[in-house]
Amino acid sequence: MSRHLFLDVSPPPYLGSREQLDKSAFRKTLPVLAARVQPDKVGRFLKGDVMKRAILDIPKVRTVAPDLANEGTRLVLLRMSREADIPSDALEFIKKESNGLVTYDVDLDYNYWTSDEILHSFLPEDIRQGAPSGFAIVGHIAHLNLNDEYLPYKHIIGELVLDKNPRVRTVVNKLNSIDNQFRFFKMELLAGEPDYVVEHHESDCRFLFDFTKVYWNSRLHTEHERLVQLFKPEDVVADVFAGVGPFAIPAGAKGCAVLANDLNPESAKYLAINATNNRVEDIVRVFCEDGREFIKEAALRAWTAPFPGYTGPKPSRSQEDKERRRLQKLKAEGKTLPTSIPESPAEPRRKISHFVMNLPDSAIEFLDAFRGILADKDPDFRRTYNITPMIHCHCFTREVESVATAENDIYKRVEEKLGAPLTSEVSLQFVRSVAPNKDMYCISFRLPPEVAFLSGIQENPRR
Numbered sequence: 001m002s003r004h005l006f007l008d009v010s011p012p013p014y015l016g017s018r019e020q021l022d023k024s025a026f027r028k029t030l031p032v033l034a035a036r037v038q039p040d041k042v043g044r045f046l047k048g049d050v051m052k053r054a055i056l057d058i059p060k061v062r063t064v065a066p067d068l069a070n071e072g073t074r075l076v077l078l079r080m081s082r083e084a085d086i087p088s089d090a091l092e093f094i095k096k097e098s099n100g101l102v103t104y105d106v107d108l109d110y111n112y113w114t115s116d117e118i119l120h121s122f123l124p125e126d127i128r129q130g131a132p133s134g135f136a137i138v139g140h141i142a143h144l145n146l147n148d149e150y151l152p153y154k155h156i157i158g159e160l161v162l163d164k165n166p167r168v169r170t171v172v173n174k175l176n177s178i179d180n181q182f183r184f185f186k187m188e189l190l191a192g193e194p195d196y197v198v199e200h201h202e203s204d205c206r207f208l209f210d211f212t213k214v215y216w217n218s219r220l221h222t223e224h225e226r227l228v229q230l231f232k233p234e235d236v237v238a239d240v241f242a243g244v245g246p247f248a249i250p251a252g253a254k255g256c257a258v259l260a261n262d263l264n265p266e267s268a269k270y271l272a273i274n275a276t277n278n279r280v281e282d283i284v285r286v287f288c289e290d291g292r293e294f295i296k297e298a299a300l301r302a303w304t305a306p307f308p309g310y311t312g313p314k315p316s317r318s319q320e321d322k323e324r325r326r327l328q329k330l331k332a333e334g335k336t337l338p339t340s341i342p343e344s345p346a347e348p349r350r351k352i353s354h355f356v357m358n359l360p361d362s363a364i365e366f367l368d369a370f371r372g373i374l375a376d377k378d379p380d381f382r383r384t385y386n387i388t389p390m391i392h393c394h395c396f397t398r399e400v401e402s403v404a405t406a407e408n409d410i411y412k413r414v415e416e417k418l419g420a421p422l423t424s425e426v427s428l429q430f431v432r433s434v435a436p437n438k439d440m441y442c443i444s445f446r447l448p449p450e451v452a453f454l455s456g457i458q459e460n461p462r463r
C-alpha cells in the first residue's frame with residue numbers, strides 16, 4: 001500500500017457492494033496546505049532546493065492549482081496538512097516569497113488508482129494476497145487465468161481490466177488447460193465485446209486470427225525471433241506446425257521462402273491471410289495436413305516447384321509509394337522515365353535448409369517421418385542435399401531428478417525416434433518453464449545423412 005510520508009494515497013477501505021463494483025466508494029480527500037504564490041514566482045517554488053521536501057509529489061496530481069478565491073495568484077500544493085510539519089527553511093521561504101498559506105483538498109477517485117490497487121481494496125481480506133495482477137494481451141483481448149477463489153469476482157475483475165486499459169476491448173478467462181489437438185483453449189467472456197478475432201503485432205509483422213479457434217502464445221515471442229534470426233534470407237524453411245505463422249511470416253518478411261503447414265484448418269486459413277497481409281504470399285506457401293505427411297513431402301515439393309530466387313530485401317510499402325510518386329512527377333513534367341536495369345535472375349530455390357517443429361508435447365514423435373525423405377529420388381535432387389537440413393524440434397522435459405538428466409533424456413528420445421545417433425551441429429536451447437518440472441526446450445541438429453538417405457524404409461521399425 002503506497003504511503004506518502006504525510007499522506008496516505010492508498011485507496012480507501014472498500015465499503016460498497018461486493019455483488020458489483022461501486023466506483024463511488026473509491027472517493028478520498030487529502031487535505032493539504034498550499035502556498036498562495038504570484039504566477040511569476042511559481043518557478044522559484046518548484047525549482048528551488050528548499051521547497052523540495054515540502055512540495056506535493058504524488059503521482060498524477062499537479063503541484064500547481066488555480067486559486068479560485070484569488071484570480072491573480074496560483075496555489076503551490078504542499079504535502080503537509082499542518083504548518084508545524086513543514087521543514088523550517090521551507091517555511092521561511094514560503095513566508096518570504098508567498099502571500100500566505102491556505103488549506104486545499106486534493107480529491108482522488110476511482111480513476112486515480114491502478115486496477116491492482118482497486119482490486120486489493122475491493123477483495124475480501126483473506127484473498128488479497130496473491131490477487132490476480134497480471135494478464136496477457138493478444139490484440140485487443142486481455143486474457144486472465146483466475147484461480148478458483150477469485151471466480152465469484154470474475155466479472156468485476158474483468159470490468160476493472162477493461163476500464164483501466166484503453167487498448168483492451170475484450171476480457172476473457174481461460175477455462176481449462178490446453179488439451180485439444182489444435183492447442184487452443186476454451187475461454188469465457190468476463191467483460192467487453194464478444195469479439196475474438198484479433199490483430200496482434202509481433203516481430204514487425206501483423207497477425208490476424210480468431211483467438212477461440214487457433215493457438216497463439218505471446219510468451220513465445222523471443223523464441224520466434226531467435227529461430228528466425230538463425231535463418232539466412234536465401235534459405236527455404238519448412239514449418240511443420242506453423243500455427244498462424246509467427247515463425248513463417250517473419251521468415252518470409254526477411255526473404256526466406258517458406259512451406260508452412262498446420263493441420264487446423266482455421267490456422268491454415270489465417271496463415272494464408274497473414275501471408276497476404278504481410279505481402280509475403282509469393283514466398284510463403286500454406287498447407288493444411290498432418291505434420292508427418294508434410295515432413296515426407298516437403299523436400300520433394302520444394303524440388304518440383306522451386307521458389308523464386310532471393311534478390312535482396314523487399315522495399316517497404318513507404319519506399320514503394322515514394323518511388324511511385326517520383327515516377328509520376330517525372331511523367332507529369334514530361335521527363336523521360338528511367339529504364340530499370342534488368343536484375344540478373346537469381347537461382348531458383350529448391351532445397352530446404354531448416355525444418356521448424358513447434359509442437360512441444362509430441363514433435364519428437366514425428367521425427368521418424370524424416371527417415372528416407374531424401375532417398376530413392378532423382379540423382380540431381382539427392383546431389384542438392386550435399387548438406388542435409390537443420391531440424392529445430394521443440395519439446396518438454398519429462399519428470400526426472402536433475403536438469404542434466406532431463407537434457408540427456410531429450411537426446412535419447414530424439415535418437416531413438418530417428419534411429420541414429422546425433423553427431424553434427426547439435427544444440428539444446430532452454431525456451432521457458434511451463435510448470436514445476438516441465439520446461440520447454442528446442443533441440444537443433446543437422447539431420448543425420450544416414451537417416452535422410454535411408455533407402456527403402458519410410459516407417460520407423462520400432463513403432
Ligand SMILES: C[S@@+](CC[C@H](N)C(=O)[O-])C[C@H]1O[C@@H](n2cnc3c(N)ncnc32)[C@H](O)[C@@H]1O
Nearest residue numbers: 181182215241242243262263264290291358359
Ligand atoms: C504449439 S502450436 C505452435 C504454433 C506456432 N508455430 C507458434 O509458435 O505459435 C502447435 C500447432 O500445431 C498444430 N498441430 C497439431 N497437431 C498437428 C499435426 N498432427 N500436424 C500438423 N499440425 C498440427 C496445431 O494446430 C497448432 O497450431
